[in-house]
Amino acid sequence: MIFRAKWVYPVEGSAIENGAVVAEGGKIVEVGPFAALRGATGELVDLGDTVLxxxxxxxxxxxxxxxxxxQVPPQGLFIPWLSALMQKRSAAAPDETSTAEAVRRGIEESLACGxxxxxxxxxxPDWTRPMLARSHLRSVSFGEVIAIGQRRSMLERRLAAALAAEWAAPRLRVGVSPHAPYTIEPAALRRCAEAAxxxxxxxxxxxxxxxQEERFAVAGDGDFREFLMRMKVWDDRVDTPGVDPVTWLEREGLLSSKTLLAHVNYVTDAQLAVLAEHGPSVAYCPRTHAAFGHPPHRFREMLARGxxxxxxxxxxxxxxxxxxxxxxRHVRRAYPDISAETLVRLGTLAGTKALGLDDQIGALMPRRWADLVAVPAPPGKKAVLDRILDGASAPTATYIAGKRVYPSEPVAAG
Ligand SMILES: [Zn+2]
Structure with missing residues (x-):
């Protein structure tokens, strides 16, 4: 198949005007100007005035x-929001059907967003993974483990469900997510690290x-202890790390490149240095970060430290x-000085590195899967990536392994 677009942006390398991506068996074999393709044959998909x-x-x-x-809009404070979320969730009593429906909705929206x-x-995991395994979306599915004030047998059950090998599928990989420093005791975190x-x-x-998280980790008190008391999971036998969360993870060997840390909204200079030394990835969640009114995220300093x-x-x-x-686009508005190339890299290649998929996807180059998105380029004089980041256009087509997954094929009548 030959995908042709007004622009092709491979992430590794600069934008190609009147570019093309050639795929065979779902994988990319050639990327370059359409006029210079070396005798490629096959179905031509013309994506028009878009950036691929x-x-x-x-x-x-x-x-x-x-x-x-x-249903639980963030109103500035995290702990009250988390309590509201947990209440909503237990009131809704999600079952297999409702969970599958929520996941299906999430998969569809993801594909439509490119x-x-x-x-x-x-x-x-037992309800979510069948949906992921059946979908085209690539995923690393981290089974969440919450283990505070509980018996060891419960931890082992959760861990076994999180890492169940039966779900490994061509586009689905399993992992484990010890939830957060205020919901997992030191022995349980050690066990998660060992099993992973x-x-x-x-x-x-x-x-x-x-x-508030650091104070809880260091001293076992503060707002999170009160939260756990309200949730009736706190008693005096609950163990806490006794050190700050970064030191704790370092001690448990959990700061390697196989670890993805979500948020990292409150980090000291010393902690940044430790993270930079060990190589975990950090997932910055810009609009959620803004909704909770945290101080500015230090992602630029993180990038500067590698x-x-x-x-x-x-x-x-x-x-x-x-x-x-x-x-x-949200980050772009908040930090107009960051280059469009850097931003696009954060949203593509950096994510694949964080998920251990960077040898398969994340850049348009031979031997990687033809996972593609076409975004219309608004007219203007600026460079094409600036135009899509400053604009508001939604993706018009999404492909995974060369197959169109959005918009989905219309169902034939009759
Ligand atoms: Zn999260």
Missing amino acids: LPGFVNAHTHLDLSDLHG VTAIGDVTTT REIGAPVCMHLLETA INVCIGTDSLASNPSLSVLEEL
Whole structure:
């Protein structure tokens, strides 16, 4: 197949005017100017006046919360929001059918937004993964483990569900997500790290999302302790790390390039230095970050220190959509000095690196999958990437392994 567009932006390399991407068996074999293709044959897909990019990567989301869209709007404070979310969720008593429907909705929206790979955290892996396994979307599905004030057998059950090998599918990989420093005890985190290491599974953890988290980790008190008391999971036997969250993860060997840290909204200079030394990725969730009124995210300093920063939307419970492109446009408005190339890299290649997929997707080059998105380029004199980031156009087509996944094929009548 030959995909032709007014512009092709391969991420590695500069934009190609009147460009083309040639794919065979779902993988890219050639990228370059359409006029210079070396005898490529096959179906021609003309994407017109668009920019053809690698599919966007949403490195941090929770598709099984998609049914809570708009039901618990963030109003500035994280802990009250989390309490409201948990109440809503337990009142809704999600079952297999409602969860599958929420995930289906999330997958459809992702594809329509040009997202072709996600890092998804799920509390219901047995209900979420069948949907992911059946879909075209690429995913790393992190089974969430919450283990505080509980028996060891419960932890082992959650861990087994999180890392169940039966779900490994061509486009689905399993990982584990020890939820956050205020919901996992030290022995449980150690066990998660051990289990992930045994099978080489990736790890995702919410880290330094709020200002109160460090105090809880260090001293076991403050707002999170009160929150846990209200949730009736706190008693005096609950163990806390006794050190700040970054030191804790470092001690447990959990700061490698196989770890993805979600948020990292409150980080000190010393912690930044530790992160830079070890190489975990950081998923910055721009619009969710803004909705909770956190101080400015230090992602630029992270980038300057060589930390792999990627983009997440977080769930629809806290975010208006699952569009990585809209996250990039939000960052663009807040930080107009950052180059369009850097932003697009955060939303594509950096996400694939965070998910361990950077040898398969993330840039348009031979031997990688033809996961593509076509975004209309508004007219103007600026460079084409600036025009799409400053504009508001939605993707017109999304392809995974060369197959069109958005818009989906119309069902033939009769
Ligand atoms: Zn999250």
